[in-house]
Amino acid sequence: MYKVLVSDPISDLGIQQLVEATDVAVDKNPGLSEDELVAIIGEYDALLVRSQTRVTARVMEAGKKLKVVGRAGVGVDNIDLEAATQRGIIVINAPDGNTITTCEHTFAMMMAVARHIPQAYAKTVGGTWDRKSFLGVELRNKTLGVLGMGRIGSEVAKRAKAFGMNIMGYDPFMTEERAEKLGIKLASVDEIVREADFMTVHTPLTSETRHMIGRPQFAVMKPGMRIVNCARGGIIDEIALVDAIDEGIVAGAAFDVFEVEPPAADHPFLTHPKIIVTPHLGASTVEAQENVAIDVSEQVLHILRDEPFMNAVNMPPIPANLQSKLQPYFSLGEKLGSFIAQSTEGPVQEIVVSYSGELAEVDTQPLTRYVVRGVLSHHLGLEQVNVVNSMHLAKLRDVNIVIQKSSTAKDFTNLVTVTLRTKKEEHVVSGTLLTGYGPRIVQIDKFPVDVTPEGNLILISHNDKPGIIGRVGTLLGSNDVNIATMQVGRQLEGGSAIMVLRVDKGTPKEVLQQLTNMPELNTAKEIILA
Numbered sequence: 001m002y003k004v005l006v007s008d009p010i011s012d013l014g015i016q017q018l019v020e021a022t023d024v025a026v027d028k029n030p031g032l033s034e035d036e037l038v039a040i041i042g043e044y045d046a047l048l049v050r051s052q053t054r055v056t057a058r059v060m061e062a063g064k065k066l067k068v069v070g071r072a073g074v075g076v077d078n079i080d081l082e083a084a085t086q087r088g089i090i091v092i093n094a095p096d097g098n099t100i101t102t103c104e105h106t107f108a109m110m111m112a113v114a115r116h117i118p119q120a121y122a123k124t125v126g127g128t129w130d131r132k133s134f135l136g137v138e139l140r141n142k143t144l145g146v147l148g149m150g151r152i153g154s155e156v157a158k159r160a161k162a163f164g165m166n167i168m169g170y171d172p173f174m175t176e177e178r179a180e181k182l183g184i185k186l187a188s189v190d191e192i193v194r195e196a197d198f199m200t201v202h203t204p205l206t207s208e209t210r211h212m213i214g215r216p217q218f219a220v221m222k223p224g225m226r227i228v229n230c231a232r233g234g235i236i237d238e239i240a241l242v243d244a245i246d247e248g249i250v251a252g253a254a255f256d257v258f259e260v261e262p263p264a265a266d267h268p269f270l271t272h273p274k275i276i277v278t279p280h281l282g283a284s285t286v287e288a289q290e291n292v293a294i295d296v297s298e299q300v301l302h303i304l305r306d307e308p309f310m311n312a313v314n315m316p317p318i319p320a321n322l323q324s325k326l327q328p329y330f331s332l333g334e335k336l337g338s339f340i341a342q343s344t345e346g347p348v349q350e351i352v353v354s355y356s357g358e359l360a361e362v363d364t365q366p367l368t369r370y371v372v373r374g375v376l377s378h379h380l381g382l383e384q385v386n387v388v389n390s391m392h393l394a395k396l397r398d399v400n401i402v403i404q405k406s407s408t409a410k411d412f413t414n415l416v417t418v419t420l421r422t423k424k425e426e427h428v429v430s431g432t433l434l435t436g437y438g439p440r441i442v443q444i445d446k447f448p449v450d451v452t453p454e455g456n457l458i459l460i461s462h463n464d465k466p467g468i469i470g471r472v473g474t475l476l477g478s479n480d481v482n483i484a485t486m487q488v489g490r491q492l493e494g495g496s497a498i499m500v501l502r503v504d505k506g507t508p509k510e511v512l513q514q515l516t517n518m519p520e521l522n523t524a525k526e527i528i529l530a
């Protein structure tokens with residue numbers, strides 16, 4: 001039974017599929033402190049959060065069984081991604097479910113700041129009928145600068161056009177073609193601050209975006225600018241903004257997010273007459289909360305059940321068409337890695353993965369992660385290594401990963417070859433997927449073979465002499481080790497050769513030793529492929 005902890009207020013309807021899953025038990029416990037979370041996280045396989053719970057390195061460390069942290073929303077700045085990656089914990093988010101909702105909140109804020117709605121409301125309900133103090137401005141014919149043209153920024157730009165606004169957009173990944181399609185002008189931050197009448201930010205908070213609007217930008221800003229932030233506190237320098245308003249540069253600001261949340265009681269935004277605020281409500285609609293909770297629950301279920309999943313934040317995304325090409329090779333890649341690690345002695349120095357045939361034409365990075373996982377899990381344990389942290393763990397241990405590609409694969413449509421170099425020796429294994437037969441190991445070092453990569457194997461290296469196969473069979477038989485299949489590979493008659501035996505159960509160490517002691521037999525290694 002998988003245990004899932006929900007530590008922020010997340011839509012009940014959205015997590016229904018988790019609650020109803022017969023292999024999952026869900027506990028809801030919102031509002032935990034870091035210490036409280038650390039105390040209980042050890043028993044959970046998955047953690048579901050929004051933006052309040054801080055999933056720190058301490059929480060990850062205590063989460064001994066933790067496989068996935070699911071963020072019902074977009075921003076993952078409350079989750080220590082580095083710590084998650086190191087521990088092989090997958091972090092997923094629900095990037096699409098709250099786009100429209102946050103875009104609509106941005107408009108609510110933009111119009112509220114243009115027409116002084118919160119200030120006018122407060123005065124009216126306070127008993128004062130004041131029609132003079134709240135002269136507003138129209139959006140029509142004004143220029144809107146959008147910093148960050150991702151999901152939300154693009155939706156904001158589309159809607160702003162309906163208001164008759166001219167739009168300038170800045171995003172490092174925005175192409176001229178896309179800008180043209182959206183009917184906006186690509187511009188730099190500098191151009192936007194100098195020319196726009198309204199500005200809205202929709203980037204994540206990163207070292208690059210922190211204070212991207214600060215004193216130098218306010219210094220050259222078009223007077224009368226109105227600024228909206230429904231993305232992350234800290235993208236706009238809060239103190240510099242207050243000064244810019246007081247100096248008459250900025251006419252008003254609408255903020256949904258703060259550098260520190262909740263803000264201190266004496267935060268200048270809370271009392272400034274030209275700043276309006278909401279308490280991080282961008283994603284807070286019934287629809288968005290259901291959407292993000294449904295999306296994240298679905299992916300968490302996949303991860304817990306070892307099924308393919310989407311939206312991992314600490315792993316590069318795999319496009320769907322690539323996923324369908326690579327998926328069948330994931331298990332083969334991991335088994336080749338595991339096979340070669342078990343058959344090669346000494347500390348690992350280099351893993352060379354060669355892809356030939358059609359595989360050489362696609363991005364095989366995701367498959368390489370499986371191969372590396374296979375190699376490292378032999379040394380570090382299967383629990384420690386997964387496809388999220390396999391490359392990271394290899395790098396930490398100074399293991400060099402080399403990728404080679406060749407468009408021809410001799411007799412096969414595709415071939416994956418893994419060479420393992422240790423301080424002591426070097427071995428090679430190749431595998432493929434045979435249509436109708438499934439995965440096969442087709443070469444071990446220089447010997448062609450045909451081995452199904454599963455179960456308990458014994459890999460023997462020997463000299464090709466009469467009688468040796470019989471003696472191996474007799475020894476195993478007399479020790480109650482039943483041989484299911486046997487493959488022999490050699491290059492030249494009487495030369496060096498290998499034997500791969502599939503046996504029904506594990507082979508005791510003493511038996512392997514007795515095999516190794518046989519004349520004409522060089523090594524005998526047990527290889528277990530799950």
Ligand SMILES: NC(=O)C1=CN([C@@H]2O[C@H](COP(=O)(O)OP(=O)(O)OC[C@H]3O[C@@H](n4cnc5c(N)ncnc54)[C@H](O)[C@@H]3O)[C@@H](O)[C@H]2O)C=CC1
Pocket residue numbers: 073074075076095098099102147148149150151152153170171172173202203204205208209230231232256257280281282283284
């Ligand atoms: N207030 C709220 O409740 C909510 C806030 N958000 C926040 O809104 C922001 C945007 O969300 P999405 O549009 O879904 O993300 P997204 O990932 O689709 O878009 C972010 C865009 O910012 C761009 N970007 C990154 N660095 C940049 C830089 N230095 N300058 C300009 N652009 C840069 C990226 O290229 C990307 O296109 C995130 O910070 C997210 O956490 C999202 C949902 C709700």
Ligand SMILES: O=C(O)C(=O)COP(=O)(O)O
Pocket residue numbers: 050051052072073074075076098280281282283284
């Ligand atoms: O999705 C995001 O990035 C948000 O900021 C929404 O945060 P929330 O889930 O409302 O705590």
